Amino acid sequence: MPDYPTALGASSLDRITLLGEDLATDVMGEVGFGALAFWLATQRRPTPSETRVFEAVLAALADHGFTPTAITARLTYLSAPDSVQGALAAGLLGGGSRFLGVTEDCGRYLHDVLEEAKAPAGSTLPTTEEDWNALALKALRSTRAANALVPGLGHHVHKNGDPRTPRLFEIATEEGLFGPHLTLFAAIGRVHPEVLGRTLPLNGAGVCGAALADLGLPLDLLRAFALLARTAGLIGQLAEELRNPVANDIFLSVDLNNRPIAPSPYAPEAPSDGP
Known part of the structure; x- marks a missing residue:
């Protein structure tokens, strides 16, 4: 055998x-x-310190209101109340680049910047705030030149600051686990207005990715930990749906207010003549 x-x-x-x-x-x-x-x-x-930081991350990501993942879970349960596993799975499948997936995206982004900084022979990571700021500026300018987004910056609600971010900074500091990923993330928070021309908050999903990376957890699993946390949140959403249902109202608000329009056929772009 x-x-x-x-x-x-x-x-x-x-x-x-x-x-x-x-x-x-x-x-x-x-x-x-x-x-x-x-x-x-x-x-x-x-260690107890690692557990405290890790569980703080799970708490930060468990639930954040009527997000698309929560609405999806509730609507799926409305459609198939005999399949709670389907409702949970539907909510988790929505964890992507805009919601939840930012945790992994930010962790990877920070990790790549740090690895590049250490790549030249004999290079070490910065030791002063000024040098961390310089590294962050270099990374932001490179990302901007590539016309790419910086993961972990911005929030559709917490435009003046995500309350989860300073709290996780505080917990990691208290436990002696404020490592290079969190340090670089903090530097990005300080210097990004110089590159982007506006001030954006460091969001909770991003700081969670930085904290998980500093804990030495596998980068390929960072999104999985966000989904682990959100599973608890979705169970809470479904439990509340049982007590105080809103999914049918959400469904009817769309179904009873749709507006017919003329068809708009898909028109693929013409192939380029260039290379």
Whole structure:
């Protein structure tokens, strides 16, 4: 028979092990869910400080009102009340580049800037605020020249500042985990008006990506942690929908107020003659 090694869950007739521990005696009632999620992803048990920062990120991303993901989950549950898993899945599938996915996008962006700064032989990361500002300016100008967006900047509601950002800065500082990703993100917050010509808030999704990257979590999983947090929020949305339904009103507000217009056929752009 083939052999499938795993350090995660394994069962025998009378025992379940998880991460090398006895699930019933060493994990259940002994390890919080946030710490367990971190442990499962990294296969190392987090320190109390890492757990506090990680769980602060999960709390920051759990729910933010009637976002598209929340509305989608509620409408799906309205359509298929027999499929709560479908409603949760529908909400999670909306976690992309505009909502939730910014967590991963920002973490990757900061990581790439830091790796480029360390790339020349013998190079080290900045040690002063002035040098961090210079690195941030260089990255912003390069991004601007490429006509690309800087992930983690701007918010459609919190235009004067996202309250999650300074709080996560504070928690990471208290726990000694304010690393290079958060430091660069803070520098971007200081200098971006010089490049963009306007002041934008550092948003919560972006600061969460920076914090997760500083915790050493895999970049490929940063969006997954945002989805983990939002799963709890979507359960809350569905629970509230059961108590105080609004999905049918949302549906009818569109269905009863649609306005017929003439068809507008899709016209693909003509191929270019150039290379």
